Amino acid sequence: MDAYFVYADIANHLRSAAYRWDIDEKDQVATTLSFMFEKLQCRETAACLNGDLASVPLMLTAEETSCGTIGDTDVEALRALVAPSSFGRGEETVYDEDVRKGLEIRAAQMHFDLDHAVKEGSTVRDVFQSIAAQLQLSLFPAQPVKLVFYKLALYEAGGHFSAHRDSTHDDSHHGTLLIGCKARGEDPYQGGDFLVTTSNGEMPFRIDEKGWVAFYTDCEHTVKPVTSGTRMSLQFDVYLESDAVARPHTVSCVPARDVKEIDYDDEGESKAALEDSDDEVISLGNFSEPISDGADRRVMPFLLRSFVDKLVEVLRVSAQFIIPRDDEGRARKKRVRTSNHPQTIILPLRHLYRGRALVSQYLKGIDKLLVDMxxxxxxxxxxxxxxxxxxxxxxxxxxxxxxSLGLASPDVTLYKTIKEPVTIVRRPTYDRKFIRSKPFIEHTGNEPQLGETQYLMGAMFISLKNRIVSTRTNAVEGETLSTASLEVETAGHIKEKVADAEEDLIPGEEGEDPKD
Ligand SMILES: O=C(O)CCC(=O)C(=O)O
Ligand SMILES: [Fe+2]
Incomplete structure (x- = not known):
C-alpha cells in the first residue's frame, strides 16, 4: 500500500522483509492520517485588484525623471535601458530563447518615489504598504513581510518564459509579487497568459495594471507567448524579514504580528483582511484556495486541529515501550516491549526551502500552519x-x-541512517516534483553494480513528549495490569541524534529546472 511506509533499522537489516510494516486493519488509523494530510490545503497564490496602482509613477534613476505611470507607461523611454533576459540553469546563467525570450530592466535603473501622492491623503508608500499587509494576511500569516523591487520584465510578440521557479536571493526570500504595466498608446497585449502551478492545481492570472499577483517562490510559473502588444511586469521579491535588515530597493515592510492577533472566522478567512482594506479582494484568507477544477476546497482551522489530534493518537497507539507501574505508581524495573511500532512520524514539507532556511520563521503555507500548531x-x-x-x-x-532513510548533509549524501522505525505520512497523490532526485551510480564496466537513486526532502519529525499518557488497563503480553499507567518513552533518541548532526544539515533543496 502506497499511502504510508515504515522503515525500520534499515542499515542493519537491508534485506529483511520482516522490518517492513505493512498496513493491516489495526493500522487504519495511520492510513487515515495520510488522507487527512492530503486534505490540508492552503493558498499558495494571492491576487487583488487595486485601482491606485495605475497612478504610481515609474522613475528612471539615471535621469531622475518619470517614464509615465504603471497605468500609462512610456515604453519608448524604457527601450533605451532594456537588456535581454537570462535565466539560471544549475550554476550557469544562460540565454536560450526556447526557454525564455524577453527583455528586462534591473532595479538599479528604476525606482519608486514613495512620497508621491497617488490621491489625496495617500502616497505610493501607502499603496505598497497595503499590498505588504495583504500578503502577510494571505500568504505569510504573522511573519514580517518586506517588498523589494527586483526588475521590470518586458515581452513583445513572441516573448515568453517557460515553466520555472524563481531563484531565491536569500534564505529569507519566499515570495514573488507581480504588477503589470499598461503600454502608453497601445491596445492591451494579447496572449501572455500567466499560469502558476500550486500543489492545489494550476491558477491562471492576467498580469496588468489593474492589480497584483503574488505566489510562493517554489511555485512553478509560466508566461505563455505574447501574440501582440507589449507585456510589462514589475517584479518584487518578498522577504520575510523586518526593516532592521537593510536592503536596497525596499518599497515596503510590515512587522511581524502576534499569531493570536489573526482572527479567522469559520470559513477560514481572516476578518482583519477584509476590514482593513478598501481594495476589492479576489482571494484572501489563509485557509482557502479556489482550485482549477472549480471546486472550492477549504481547509478549515478545525481540519488542522483534527489532523494534529490524529497524529497524537497514532503516536499513542504506536507507543512502543511501556513501563508498567505497580499500584503505588512505581515503575516496574523491566520494560516490556509490546510492539515495534514507530514512535516518530515524519511529515514531508510541501514547499522547498533553500540552504539553512528550514526553520519555522521561514516556512510557507501549510508547512507553517502545521509547525506553529x-x-x-x-x-x-x-x-x-x-x-x-x-x-x-x-x-x-x-x-x-x-x-534506506537518513539525514542529509550539505553535499546531498546520506549523513546518518535513521535506524529507528519511523512512519512517513505520504499524501496519496504525493508529488515527486517537490523532491530532488538523482541517480548517482550507473551500471559501469564489466562488473554488475548497484543502481541507486536519492530523493531529498525537508521534513518535520514529530514524536510524543515524555509524559504519562494515560492511566488505563492495558494488556501487555497477555498480562492485565490493573490501574497501570502507561509511560511512553518517546523517540527522543532520534532527536538527540539529529541534534549532533544539526550544524551540517541542509534542508530540502531546489531543483535544477530553469530558474530566474
Ligand atoms: O512577467 C511575468 O509575468 C513574470 C515573469 C517571470 O516569471 C520572471 O521573470 O521570473
Ligand atoms: Fe518567474
Missing part, C-alpha cells in the same frame, strides 16, 4: 530536518534491492 502542542515535539531516501536497485540480484 505542533510547536504549541502539549503532546508532541517537532523538529525539522533534511531527509534523504535512497533506493538501491540491483538488476543482477533483485534480492539486493533496498531502501
Amino acid at each position: 505542533l510547536e504549541h502542542s502539549e503532546d508532541v515535539s517537532v523538529s525539522m530536518h533534511a531527509v534523504i531516501r535512497s533506493k538501491v536497485r540491483c538488476d543482477e540480484d533483485p534480492a539486493m534491492n533496498s531502501e
